[in-house]
Amino acid sequence: KDAAKESKVLRAGTEPTFAPFEFQEKDSKDFTGFDMDLIRAIGKQMGRDVEIKNMGFDALIPAINSGNIDVVASGMSITEERKKAVTFSDPYYTSGLAIIVRNDENNIKSLKDLEGKTISVQIGTTGADKAASVPGAKVKTFNTNAEVFLELNNKNADAVIIDRPVGAYFLTKEGKGQDKIVGETMDAEPYGFAVKKDSKLAGEINKALGELKKNGEYDKIYKKWFGEAP
Numbered sequence: 001k002d003a004a005k006e007s008k009v010l011r012a013g014t015e016p017t018f019a020p021f022e023f024q025e026k027d028s029k030d031f032t033g034f035d036m037d038l039i040r041a042i043g044k045q046m047g048r049d050v051e052i053k054n055m056g057f058d059a060l061i062p063a064i065n066s067g068n069i070d071v072v073a074s075g076m077s078i079t080e081e082r083k084k085a086v087t088f089s090d091p092y093y094t095s096g097l098a099i100i101v102r103n104d105e106n107n108i109k110s111l112k113d114l115e116g117k118t119i120s121v122q123i124g125t126t127g128a129d130k131a132a133s134v135p136g137a138k139v140k141t142f143n144t145n146a147e148v149f150l151e152l153n154n155k156n157a158d159a160v161i162i163d164r165p166v167g168a169y170f171l172t173k174e175g176k177g178q179d180k181i182v183g184e185t186m187d188a189e190p191y192g193f194a195v196k197k198d199s200k201l202a203g204e205i206n207k208a209l210g211e212l213k214k215n216g217e218y219d220k221i222y223k224k225w226f227g228e229a230p
C-alpha cells in the first residue's frame with residue numbers, strides 16, 4: 001500500500017437513503033448521487049482518494065468530532081445550531097423542506113393543516129425540527145428515509161416532512177401514483193460539506209469547489225442529477 005496516499009484518503013460520511021443526493025446502486029451497493037459525484041470530484045481536485053462511509057444521519061456530526069470521518073457529504077443543511085459543532089464549506093446546493101402526503105389526502109395543504117396530525121421524519125434532520133414545531137403534532141422519527149416513507153404509505157402517518165428535491169425524486173420512483181407534494185417549499189436551506197470546527201479542510205474544499213464551478217465540472221454533475229443547469 002502507498003502510505004502517503006493512504007493518509008491522504010478523504011473519509012466522507014453519508015446517510016445513503018437520500019436520493020438523488022446519496023443512495024446505493026441496487027446490485028453493487030455502490031454509493032451514488034449528486035453529493036457522491038461532487039465529493040469525489042472535490043477529492044480528485046485535491047489529489048485525494050475519497051472513501052465513503054455509511055452511517056446514520058444523527059451519527060455524522062459526532063463522527064466528525066471523534067475523527068472517524070473527515071467530511072460530511074449528506075445533503076446537510078447549514079444551520080446556526082450545527083455551526084456551533086462543525087464548520088461548513090461554502091453552500092453547494094439550495095434546498096428547502098416540503099410536505100408529502102398520500103394521494104388520497106385532501107385536507108392537508110400546509111404546515112398549519114398538520115396540527116394534531118402524525119408526521120413521519122428522519123431523525124436529526126431539519127424536517128424533524130420542523131415537525132416538532134407543529135402544535136399538537138405527533139412526530140415519528142426513523143433512521144432511514146425508506147422507513148419514513150413506508151410509515152406514510154402504511155397509513156401510520158399523515159404526512160412526511162423532507163427536503164423537497166428528495167420528496168420529488170421519491171415521487172418519480174417508489175412513491176409514484178401513491179403520494180404527492182403539497183404546498184410551497186419552506187425556507188431555503190443551503191447544503192454544505194461539514195468538517196471539524198475551524199479545520200483548514202473547509203478552505204481546501206471551497207477552493208476545489210470553486211475550481212469545479214469554473215471548469216464546468218460542477219454544472220456537468222448538476223445536470224446529470226437534476227436534468228438542467230444550476
Ligand code: GLN
Nearest residue numbers: 018074075076077125126
Ligand atoms: N437537509 C436536511 C438536514 O440537513 C436533511 C438531510 C438528510 O436527511 N440527509 O437536516
